[in-house]
Amino acid sequence: MAKIAIDPVTRIEGHLRIEAQVDGGQVTDAWSSATMWRGIETILQGRDPRDAWYFTQRI
Amino acid sequence: MPNEAGGLRETLAQRGVSRRDFLKFCSAMTAVLALPPRYMPRVVEALETATRPPLLWLEYQDCAGNTESLLRASKPTVAELILDVLSLDYHETVMAPAGHQAEKSLMDTVEAYKGQYLVVVEGSIPTKDGGIYCTIGGHTALDLVQEIGGNAAAIITVGTCAAYGGIPAAAPNPTDAVGVRDVVKGVPIINLPGCPMNVQNLTAVIVHYLTFGAWPATDQLGRPLFAYGSRIHDDCERRAHFDAGQFVEEWGDEGHRKGWCLYKMGCKGPETFHNCPIVRWNDGTSWPVGAGHGCVGCSEPAFWDTMSPFYRRLPSVPGFGVEATADKVGLGIVAGVAGAFALHGVASAVRAKARPLNKTKVEVEEE
Numbered sequence: 229m230a231k232i233a234i235d236p237v238t239r240i241e242g243h244l245r246i247e248a249q250v251d252g253g254q255v256t257d258a259w260s261s262a263t264m265w266r267g268i269e270t271i272l273q274g275r276d277p278r279d280a281w282y283f284t285q286r287i
Numbered sequence: 288m289p290n291e292a293g294g295l296r297e298t299l300a301q302r303g304v305s306r307r308d309f310l311k312f313c314s315a316m317t318a319v320l321a322l323p324p325r326y327m328p329r330v331v332e333a334l335e336t337a338t339r340p341p342l343l344w345l346e347y348q349d350c351a352g353n354t355e356s357l358l359r360a361s362k363p364t365v366a367e368l369i370l371d372v373l374s375l376d377y378h379e380t381v382m383a384p385a386g387h388q389a390e391k392s393l394m395d396t397v398e399a400y401k402g403q404y405l406v407v408v409e410g411s412i413p414t415k416d417g418g419i420y421c422t423i424g425g426h427t428a429l430d431l432v433q434e435i436g437g438n439a440a441a442i443i444t445v446g447t448c449a450a451y452g453g454i455p456a457a458a459p460n461p462t463d464a465v466g467v468r469d470v471v472k473g474v475p476i477i478n479l480p481g482c483p484m485n486v487q488n489l490t491a492v493i494v495h496y497l498t499f500g501a502w503p504a505t506d507q508l509g510r511p512l513f514a515y516g517s518r519i520h521d522d523c524e525r526r527a528h529f530d531a532g533q534f535v536e537e538w539g540d541e542g543h544r545k546g547w548c549l550y551k552m553g554c555k556g557p558e559t560f561h562n563c564p565i566v567r568w569n570d571g572t573s574w575p576v577g578a579g580h581g582c583v584g585c586s587e588p589a590f591w592d593t594m595s596p597f598y599r600r601l602p603s604v605p606g607f608g609v610e611a612t613a614d615k616v617g618l619g620i621v622a623g624v625a626g627a628f629a630l631h632g633v634a635s636a637v638r639a640k641a642r643p644l645n646k647t648k649v650e651v652e653e654e
């Protein structure tokens with residue numbers, strides 16, 4: 229039984245980590261983590277709704 | 288490996304880019320840098336013979352908007368410049384290796400070219416809770432930028448997030464995000480804010496470095512004066528309408544269809560320093576105000592908080608006295624008050640004198 233981790237996953241937009249449990253050549257379990265968080269939902273609270281498109285475009 | 292001698296000449300010929308196109312590119316860059324035309328031969332020579340500094344492009348709390356800006360550079364010479372004159376050794380969004388291989392090529396460059404490689408940073412750095420809100424290969428962005436950036440020849444931040452914290456740092460800044468200069472000390476840092484930065488300006492900064500062996504003169508916010516030395520409002524094609532008191536009052540009204548000034552619709556051009564009206568976007572075809580939307584002030588620190596709500600008009604316009612509103616300024620000038628006109632003329636002359644473009648020129652000439 230071996231566990232492998234690929235971090236960073238490249239050629240994508242954003243940050244991603246993949247971990248996989250490998251058992252006799254078979255992947256038996258896998259986990260993905262987005263390793264970056266900015267809290268844009270929190271930042272949007274209380275703002276002028278007309279500005280929302282400009283913030284959420286940056287996700 | 289990077290750092291071989293030899294510049295663009297052969298690479299470009301091999302890829303079918305003509306000498307004529309190369310000279311056109313050099314001439315365009317000389318113009319963006321506001322250098323007198325006689326500097327063009329120097330730019331040409333430097334680009335043809337420059338050694339390749341390795342370039343590491345690091346992404347932290349970002350949306351890859353600046354990467355998009357880079358990849359959308361349509362002129363082959365621009366892409367060639369970044370990818371061939373510089374040796375792009377690491378860029379998560381475009382590189383082939385992933386995982387350990389990616390990290391290895393990064394650390395190889397850091398060790399082999401300590402103090403010589405260039406770093407471009409895109410995205411802010413979270414500092415809350417030990418920096419856990421952005422990690423790569425199990426390391427925090429904070430540790431990475433300090434180690435990799437701290438051993439670089441220089442750091443160029445692309446976009447307002449890397450420069451000043453940007454959108455992740457907007458109130459209430461949930462991750463205590465900051466810009467590079469808040470956490471890396473002792474290395475020259477050139478800030479190219481904007482949401483995103485204009486790749487023309489990034490290319491021009493690199494051309495300046497390869498040509499003169501020095502970074503362009505900057506303002507107190509670390510922004511090169513050639514690109515951030517004058518206000519959007521002063522170079523805006525709608526400015527005559529501002530001065531004439533002709534404002535868009537409602538989206539789609541007659542004034543909007545006629546291309547009048549967007550001040551009343553919330554344009555932040557009067558408080559924003561950037562060369563958008565001159566360099567423009569999409570191959571120089573358009574820019575936000577040209578397309579009919581007000582400027583949001585994206586090259587200014589903390590603009591997400593200080594310039595919003597984006598559709599609320601600025602309470603006053605600098606340069607005309609704090610009390611002067613668009614109506615007053617416009618009417619004053621429409622009425623043909625000689626004094627107001629003279630004042631405006633004087634203000635323009637003072638601004639013209641203070642134009643930093645001259646400063647860059649002088650510094651270059653003194654070399």
Ligand code: SF4
Pocket residue numbers: 519520521523524525526527529547548549550554555556557576581582
């Ligand atoms: S307020 Fe905006 S649209 Fe009007 S002249 Fe100034 S920059 Fe241009």
